[in-house]
Amino acid sequence: MDESQIQESRRMRLADAVNKLAEGNVASFGRLLGYRGGAFVRQMLLGRRAISDKTVRRIESLRGMRGWFSPALAHAQEDAAPAYDYGAGPEVYQLYPVQLRVRTGIAGYTVVPDESDEDAPLSLHRHWLARRGYRPTRLLALRMAAAGMEPALHVGDVFVLDTAETTLRDGQVFAINFYGEVLVRRVQRDGDGWWLVADNLDQARYPRKACAGPDCVPIGRVVFKQGENI
Template sequence: MDESQIQELRRARLADAIQKMCNGNVTAFGRLLGYSGGAYVRQMLLGNRAVSEKTVRHIEGLRGMHGWFSLTAMHDDMARGFDFGAGPDIYQFFPVELRLRPDAAGYTVWPDETDEDVPLSLHKHWLARRGYVPTSLLALRLRSGGMEPSLNIGDIFVINTAEVELRDGQVFVVNFYGELLVRRAQRDDGGWWLAADNLDQVRWPRKAFGGPQCVPIGRLVFKQSESI
C-alpha cells in the first residue's frame, strides 16, 4: 500500500476508535488525546491532516486499543467492502449491526454481513447544515414491523448517536434490556414511553421508558426506503 491508501485506512480506523471510545463524540476523543477540543481530530478525519505515527502510538496506548492500527486490522476493514476513497465531500455509510447486552449501556458495531446494497451517501453540506458529525452517524437496517408504515422492514435508516436525549415525537433507537428497539418517544403523564407506529397495538404495545437497562443509542435522522 502507498501512503495515500494507508492514510485512508487510518482515517477509517480513527473514526471507529472515536465511536468505540467516545460513542462518536469527536470533542471528547480529542480531549482524551490531550487536545483542547475536537478540531485537530476533525482535520484528520477530513484528510486535511495526516494521521501520524505519533497519533497512532498515542491511540494504541489507550486502554483496550492495543494494535488498533495494525496492518491486520486495516486489511480486515478493506475486506468489509467499505469505500474509504470517496473523498471529503461525500460520506458513505454501510448498514451495520449493533450487538447489545442487557446489563450494559454500550454496544459493539459489526458489519451487516447480509448486506448487498451500495452504500448510503450523504453530502458534507447536507450534514453541516444539520450539525451532524459523520463519525456520530450509523446506518442500520430495519428488521421488524413495529414502525410500519413510517418505516418498513428492509428500510435503511441513519441514527445520530450524539443525540440521546429523548424528544417528544421523535424516533429513537433504544437498548431496551438488551433488545434493539426502534420506537417513537412519547411524553405522557409525566413519563416517557416508547411507542410503535404500527396500528396493531396488541402486537406492538408501547413500553414504559426508564431504568438503567433502558438506554437511548441515537435519534433517527434519515431514511432510505423503497416503499411509497
C-alpha cells in the same frame, strides 16, 4: 469504563483521526500507519477488530496526534472547538449498514458489519450534514429488521442514527437498548414518564412499553431513512 465502552470511545476518536489526517480516506490513513491499505482500519471502525494499545500509540506518534486518545484532551478539544469542521473531510460521507450488539443496562454497544449490504453504501453530502449540525463520526446506518414502525419504517429500510442525540424528545423516533434488544420506537411523554410507541396499528402485537431505569437506554435518534415504499 468497561472494555466495550473503551473500544467505542476509541472508535470515535479513530474516525475523527481519519478525517483529520486523511480527509476521511481510510486507505490513506492505513498507509500512514504502515499498512498496505485501509482494510485493518475499516475493520476497527466497524468494531470487527479491537483497537489495541499498540495501535493507539502508533496513531499518537503521528504528527499533531500526541494524546489524541486521552479523554481529558478530547474533552478539552471539544470545549475549545465545539463546531465540527465539515470542510476537512470528503464531499460525500459513505455509511455502510451495521448491526449493534447491546447488553441489558449497559450504555455502550458493539458495532458489527451488516452482511446484507447489497445496496450499500448510503451517501450523505457534507452540505446536508452541515445544515443539520450532524457529525459524520457520530452517525450509524442500520437496517430495519421488524415491522413495528410501519409505515414510517418498513422491514429492509436503511435508516441513519445520530448517536450524539440520546436525550429523548417527544414524538421523535429513537433506537433504544431495551432490556438488551435494539428497539426502534417513537417516544412519547405521558405525565411524568416516557413510553416507547410503535407506529404499526397492530397494537396487540406491538404494545407500547414504559421507558424507565437502566434497562431502557437511548442509543440515538433516527434522522434519515432510505426506503423503497412510497
